[in-house]
Amino acid sequence: MTDARADQYACTESLLNITPDAAVVSNLGVASYVLASVSDPERARNFYQWGSMGVTTAVGLGLALSTDEPVTVLDGDGSLLMSLGVLSTVARYDPDNLTIVVWANDVYGTTGGQSLQASHTDFAGIAENSGLDAITVGRPTRSRTPTGAPPSPRASPSLSATSTPSIPTHGQHLTSRTSPGVPAIHSRPIHE
Amino acid sequence: MTWSEDAAEALADAGVELVAYLPDSKMDVLIGEVVEDDRFETVLVSREEEAIGVLVGAWVGGNTGALLCQSSGLANTFNAIGSLSVPARVPFLGVVTRRGNLGEFNIAQVPTGYNMDKLLDDVGVRNTVVTDPENVRETITLAGETAFSTQSPYVVLLEQTVTGRKPEAADD
Numbered sequence: 001m002t003d004a005r006a007d008q009y010a011c012t013e014s015l016l017n018i019t020p021d022a023a024v025v026s027n028l029g030v031a032s033y034v035l036a037s038v039s040d041p042e043r044a045r046n047f048y049q050w051g052s053m054g055v056t057t058a059v060g061l062g063l064a065l066s067t068d069e070p071v072t073v074l075d076g077d078g079s080l081l082m083s084l085g086v087l088s089t090v091a092r093y094d095p096d097n098l099t100i101v102v103w104a105n106d107v108y109g110t111t112g113g114q115s116l117q118a119s120h121t122d123f124a125g126i127a128e129n130s131g132l133d134a135i136t137v138g139r140p141t142r143s144r145t146p147t148g149a150p151p152s153p154r155a156s157p158s159l160s161a162t163s164t165p166s167i168p169t170h171g172q173h174l175t176s177r178t179s180p181g182v183p184a185i186h187s188r189p190i191h192e
Numbered sequence: 193m194t195w196s197e198d199a200a201e202a203l204a205d206a207g208v209e210l211v212a213y214l215p216d217s218k219m220d221v222l223i224g225e226v227v228e229d230d231r232f233e234t235v236l237v238s239r240e241e242e243a244i245g246v247l248v249g250a251w252v253g254g255n256t257g258a259l260l261c262q263s264s265g266l267a268n269t270f271n272a273i274g275s276l277s278v279p280a281r282v283p284f285l286g287v288v289t290r291r292g293n294l295g296e297f298n299i300a301q302v303p304t305g306y307n308m309d310k311l312l313d314d315v316g317v318r319n320t321v322v323t324d325p326e327n328v329r330e331t332i333t334l335a336g337e338t339a340f341s342t343q344s345p346y347v348v349l350l351e352q353t354v355t356g357r358k359p360e361a362a363d364d
Contacts, residue, residue, distance in 0.1 A: 023252075025249070047252060049276065050275065050279070051271070051274075051275025051276055051279070052244075052245065052271065052272045052275045052276035053271075054241065054271075054272075055241055055242065055244060055245035055248075055272045055276060056245070057245070058237070058241075058242040058243075058244070058245025058246050058249070059245040059246070059248050059249040059252075059276075060249060061235075061245070061246055061249060062210070062212075062235070062245060062246035062247060062248060062249025062250040062251075062252075062253070062257075063249035063250070063252050063253045064249070064253075065210070065233065065235065065246070065249070065250065065253070066210065066249065066250045066252075066253025066254055066255040067253040067254070083238075083239065083241070083242060085237075085238025085239055085242065086237075086238060086239075086242050086245075088238055089235070089236070089237050089238050089242060089246075092236065093235060
């Protein structure tokens with residue numbers, strides 16, 4: 001079968017190429033391992049989490065509020081699912097230097113690849129309804145019905161992908177041909 | 193000065209720049225003063241463990257921070273404190289209204305509130321209890337100073353003898 005998921009390594013590498021000076025806060029486990037492998041592991045602007053699952057985006061918010069420089073959060077869907085309220089907090093303060101990338105692979109990658117069983121959950125939609133600009137990168141593989149029926153489960157929980165998504169320049173949205181993809185949640189002024 | 197005015201001055205004296213908070217009935221007056229005070233940037237969080245993340249990020253960005261919440265809310269922060277603040281040596285000053293002890297009417301506040309000092313000791317966070325309003329300013333100032341100079345969290349627990357009891361406590 002073709003695993004059409006976004007390539008987390010390629011996405012992370014492209015992100016660093018486009019915003020080489022960004023401070024990057026990475027979720028514990030896979031997000032941090034990937035970041036360390038595609039950048040200098042000692043890169044001073046990488047802040048790897050070794051615990052504190054569910055708090056990664058909040059760390060990025062606190063940092064973004066304390067600097068004018070760009071801040072990127074690499075969070076996991078399992079981590080964000082623990083703390084969806086943080087999206088409302090981010091929207092409340094809305095630092096324009098903060099970008100949140102969520103690896104929405106429906107997998108607890110660091111604990112062995114167990115499924116979140118949350119493939120029916122639209123993280124970008126939650127972010128939008130929390131007051132943020134958000135987009136899901138990837139080719140839709142699930143057809144939503146007006147009644148909101150949950151999609152059929154995917155066959156593989158793997159993070160690997162066969163194609164490489166394009167990565168946005170600053171201020172642009174991610175676009176990709178892969179799926180289920182990576183919701184990138186951009187902070188934006190909410191009073192525009 | 194009231195205990196809350198003393199506490200706000202102490203936060204400033206200790207060099208606190210960012211205050212993350214969640215409302216509490218007895219903390220409300222201090223939160224109001226801090227939010228209106230230009231010396232502080234304030235962040236209302238959805239859950240207290242978020243505040244730990246915000247304060248860690250703020251420290252990485254060069255700002256010193258404090259957490260204002262109630263003791264039951266502080267219980268929500270323990271994994272973030274134990275797996276981030278303490279091992280990463282990121283300080284914050286906690287100013288926490290302590291429930292569960294003298295004057296408590298709600299049994300649900302007792303397990304984590306009454307035991308919060310011991311819980312903090314067990315996770316490696318220094319703490320002290322203030323029972324006399326006269327001691328609020330000096331205690332919070334010194335707590336902040338030692339937190340930031342040793343780069344480790346410090347929590348001040350304010351008893352209901354300082355902040356007053358909820359009206360419900362006197363109804364029965």
